Amino acid sequence: MASLRHTIVYLVAICLFSISFLVFINSTVSFVVTDVIGQHQAVGDSVGTLGFVDELVALAACPLWGLLSDRIGIRTVAVSGYVVVGLAFFAFVQAENVVPQLLLARMFFSVGGAATATMVTAILPSISVPRKEGNSYDDDSNRFLAPAQPTPMASTEATLMSHTLAQRSSAHKESWLLSHLSGNRLAGLVGVFAGCGALLALGVFLPLPSQFQKHGVSPKAALKDAYYIVGLIALVVSLVCFIGLRNLRGEQQKGLHALWNPRDKSDEGAHKPWSEPQLPYGRLFAESIRVAGRHPDICLGYIGGFVARASSVGLSLFIPLFVNNYFITSGLCKFDDETQVKSQCREAYVLAAKLTGVSQLIALVMAPAFGYFSDKIRFYQVPLLVAAASGMVGYAAFAFMIGNPDPSREGGTSWVYLLVSLLGVAQIGAIVCSLGLIARTISASTYVTDISPRHQREGRSGGLNTPSPHPELVRAHSYDETQPLLGDPKVENYDLTHLKGSIAGAYSLAGGSGILLL
DSSP, rough: OHHHHHHHHHIIIIHHHHHHHHHHHHHHHHHIIIIIIOSSSSSSHHHHHHHHHHHHHHHHHHHHHHHHHHHHHHHHHHHHHHHHHHHHHHHHOOOSSSIIIIHHHHHHHHHHHHHHHHHHHHHHHHOOOOSTTOOOOSSSSGGTOOOOOOOOGGGGGHHHHHHHHHHHHHHHHHHHHTTTTOOOHHHHHHHHHHHHHHIIIIITTTTHHHHTTTOOHHHHHHHHHHHHHHHHHHHHHHHHHHHHHHTTTTTTSGGGGTTTOSSOOEEEEEOTTOOOOOOOOHHHHHHHHHHHHHHHHHHHHHHHHHHHHHHIIIIIHHHHHHHHHHHHHHSSOOTTOOOHHHIIIHHHHHHHHHHHHHHHHHHHHHHHHHHHHHHOHHHHHHHHHHHHHHHHEEEEHHHOOOSOOOTTTTTTTTTHHHHHHHHHHHHHHHHHHHHHHHHHHHHHHHTOSSOOOOHHHHHHHHHHHHHHHHHHHHHHHOOOTSSTTOOOOOGGGGGOGGGHHHHHHHHHHHHHHHHHOO
């Protein structure tokens, strides 16, 4: 049963801190190479090698963590990920050389970071509520928060009903809020908290070494102390996840006992309609890929994840590279004049920071808007089309129209800020809409125990115990009229709950492929 506690812990502990730790280590790794290890030659090559290996490890680790979460639970994976991240911070500043010590520490961090990043997608369906037909939510929101209860006996019906009404009244405000948190709207909040996580790293974590140096601490010791503090915070966050993510919907049967045993022997022969099938690891991964062919929204979500991560590389890497190349080719950076390098090339760094900063600010502002409108407007996926159009216009215009990216110099134009804003809109739109599509599809299937034609007729004929299929899921499937009426229902054909971790891993795999492709 999802609660407000689950939502808050998810947004703060998972979405915010997973990004902040990644931004912190990426922003300080060059200082570790120079100040801690003492290497001052080929620093760029070393940092590039560490980043490339980090992406390769994450590309393999994300699907593996997703598969594990479908067995041992998403809470266990989230806690394990932050424990690994915390220990990696401690080990990072103990390295005495780049290869192999710092490289191994970065790989260790990548394993933990992959777990936390994958759980951003995997937990979202467990705390989101599918929206009913139309643009309104069911007033009886508790119906989506727990499985349907059996009809009481006539003699106790009044007592049970009054007790139920009392419980619903006491939790009315929380239930009302949760009933309005669909997957799309939560995805918008994910974008906001991820942006705030980057700001937390840049505004709080990154200045720590300089603050320590003001008190007379050496640069090496100051950087080590900063890493120790951030590592300790990661361990505290793991404890918060352990406590705050208990009793998530669909996680009751998962645990370390299911790591190697796909089924509990005590469940053999027992019909438990709300239990989820445990599949072998190989089939879990195969199903996470095959499900994209059966669910167009899942396929579109994978494509959106691929485009979103590729766009992030375009913003953070190619725009600064474009600015730097312009200053060099224009003769504004004269390498034979040391004073000119310090004054003019610094302007290139400042301009690149301005352009990327504007794009990220627009992305942060537009995240909740995309979450809201992707939930309200589902006709032809209009919000996703808007994001795609923004990217097409922004990248094409930036490539063919912008010769001088500096508006303050001759030949420059202020339109460059509009173009990078469009790129920020494209990036956040792809992230929010793709996350929302995946969460909405999985969440809609969570509440369906059996939607075979036989059980549909039983539900219409007065079988109140049989929950009706959710409208979103009914649209996603075409029923075969030739199906045998007495055939056994197969939950796994429709319920995607048991695949949410694997789907999250495949989503991260698609995003990592986009980065490596660029």
